[in-house]
Amino acid sequence: MSAAALRVGLVGVGGVCSAVHYPGLSLIDGVEIAGICEPGDDLRQQRQRQWGIDAAFAGIDDLLAEVAPDAVSIATPNVYHKELIFAALEAGCHVICEKPLGMDFAQTQEIYDRGKASGRRHMTAFTYRFVPAMNYIRHLVQSGALGSIRHARFQRLQDWGERAIGWRQYRDQAGSGELGDMGIHRLDFAEDLLGPIHAVCGHAKQLVPRDRTKEGAPCPPQDVEDWIAWIAEFASGTTGVFEMGKLAKGHGPGGDHDLAELNGTEASVVYRLHAPHEILFAPRGEPYRARAVPEEFLKRPGAPRDPAVGDPVVTFRYDQAWEFVSAIRAGRDCIPSFWHGMRAQAVADAILEAAATRRWVDIPDCPV
Numbered sequence: 001m002s003a004a005a006l007r008v009g010l011v012g013v014g015g016v017c018s019a020v021h022y023p024g025l026s027l028i029d030g031v032e033i034a035g036i037c038e039p040g041d042d043l044r045q046q047r048q049r050q051w052g053i054d055a056a057f058a059g060i061d062d063l064l065a066e067v068a069p070d071a072v073s074i075a076t077p078n079v080y081h082k083e084l085i086f087a088a089l090e091a092g093c094h095v096i097c098e099k100p101l102g103m104d105f106a107q108t109q110e111i112y113d114r115g116k117a118s119g120r121r122h123m124t125a126f127t128y129r130f131v132p133a134m135n136y137i138r139h140l141v142q143s144g145a146l147g148s149i150r151h152a153r154f155q156r157l158q159d160w161g162e163r164a165i166g167w168r169q170y171r172d173q174a175g176s177g178e179l180g181d182m183g184i185h186r187l188d189f190a191e192d193l194l195g196p197i198h199a200v201c202g203h204a205k206q207l208v209p210r211d212r213t214k215e216g217a218p219c220p221p222q223d224v225e226d227w228i229a230w231i232a233e234f235a236s237g238t239t240g241v242f243e244m245g246k247l248a249k250g251h252g253p254g255g256d257h258d259l260a261e262l263n264g265t266e267a268s269v270v271y272r273l274h275a276p277h278e279i280l281f282a283p284r285g286e287p288y289r290a291r292a293v294p295e296e297f298l299k300r301p302g303a304p305r306d307p308a309v310g311d312p313v314v315t316f317r318y319d320q321a322w323e324f325v326s327a328i329r330a331g332r333d334c335i336p337s338f339w340h341g342m343r344a345q346a347v348a349d350a351i352l353e354a355a356a357t358r359r360w361v362d363i364p365d366c367p368v
C-alpha cells in the first residue's frame with residue numbers, strides 16, 4: 001500500500017471501542033478515523049465531540065455510503081457482528097471485529113467463508129494474544145525452553161456483582177455467557193500456545209438471576225451461564241483445565257484474576273494479566289521466580305507505542321490495531337484472523353454440548 005492515509009470507520013463506539021480500538025488506531029501514523037457509526041444518539045454525539053469527528057451516523061449503511069472507509073472496526077454486541085461484517089465486506093472494506101466473532105460455530109463458519117472469499121484482510125480481536133508476557137511465553141514454548149507441556153491451567157475469575165450486566169446476559173444478544181465473554185479468549189490463546197484441542201468435557205452453571213438493573217429496577221433475568229469450567233485434551237497430549245466466572249468474591253474491582261500456567265517437562269511458566277511485563281519461571285527442581293519480559297517482547301515489532309508509557313494492563317491492547325493495519329499495508333493475513341474466531345467457536349460450541357450432555361465431545365475439523 002502507498003503512503004496514502006488508511007481511512008477507518010468505527011462501528012459501535014461503546015466500552016471497548018473507546019478503551020482499545022480508538023486509542024490503538026489513533027496512535028498509528030497514516031491512519032485516519034474517517035467516521036463513526038453508533039445508534040445511541042447521546043453516545044454518538046459524545047464521541048463526536050470527544051474525538052473531533054464530523055462524519056457520524058446511526059447505521060452502518062450510511063457510514064459506508066458517505067465515508068467509503070478502507071477498513072472498519074466493529075465493536076457491537078455479538079448478535080450484530082455478522083450483518084455488520086457482511087455489509088462492510090460487501091462495500092470492499094477490510095474488517096476487524098470483536099470476539100466472539102459470531103453467535104455460534106455455524107455463524108462463524110459463514111463469516112469466515114465470506115471474509116476469505118472477499119480478498120480483504122479480516123481479523124478477530126483476540127486482544128490477550130498481545131500481552132507482553134504472552135509474547136514471551138509463546139517464544140519459550142516454541143523454542144523448547146519448557147520441554148513438552150504435560151498440563152496447563154487457565155483461569156479468569158472476576159466479581160461483577162449480582163445485578164444485571166446488560167446485553168451480555170441474554171442468549172439472543174450474546175450467543176453464550178461467560179464462555180463467549182471470557183472463555184473464548186482463553187481458548188484462542190491456549191491453542192496459540194499449545195496447538196489444537198481435540199476433545200473437551202465441561203460443566204456450566206447459572207448461579208444468579210441478574211433480574212435487577214444496577215439501579216435496582218426489575219429486568220428480564222439472564223438466560224446464559226455465569227460460571228463455566230472445562231477440561232481440554234490437546235492433540236499434542238497436553239491436558240488443559242479452564243475455569244471462568246464473574247461471581248468470584250474477592251476478585252472485584254482491582255482484584256481481577258487472569259492466570260495461565262504451563263507445566264512442562266523442563267520448566268513451568270505463569271502468565272498473569274495484571275503483571276503483563278513479567279512472567280514467573282521455574283526450571284526443573286527450582287521454585288518460581290519473577291522474570292522480566294525481555295525488551296523485544298514488550299510490544300509487537302514496529303508498533304508505535306512506548307511500553308513504558310501508560311498503564312501496561314491497558315496499553316498492550318493497542319498492538320491489536322497495529323497488527324490489523326500492518327497486515328493491510330503488507331497485504332498479508334492478520335493473526336488472529338476470522339479463521340481463529342471460527343476455530344475458537346468450534347471449541348466453545350463443543351464445550352456447551354459437552355456440558356449439556358455430560359460427556360466428552362470431539363472438536364470438528366476447521367479447514368483453512
Ligand SMILES: NC(=O)c1ccc[n+]([C@@H]2O[C@H](COP(=O)([O-])OP(=O)(O)OC[C@H]3O[C@@H](n4cnc5c(N)ncnc54)[C@H](O)[C@@H]3O)[C@@H](O)[C@H]2O)c1
Binds near residue numbers: 016059078098
Ligand atoms: N477484546 C476484548 O478484550 C473485549 C473487551 C470488551 C468487549 N469485547 C467485545 O466487544 C463487543 C462490544 O462490547 P462493549 O463492552 O464495547 O459493549 P458496549 O455495550 O459498551 O458497546 C457496544 C456499542 O455498540 C452499539 N451498537 C449496537 N448495535 C449497533 C449497530 N447495529 N451498529 C453500530 N453500533 C451498534 C451500542 O449502542 C453500544 O454503544 C462485544 O462483542 C464484546 O464481546 C471485547
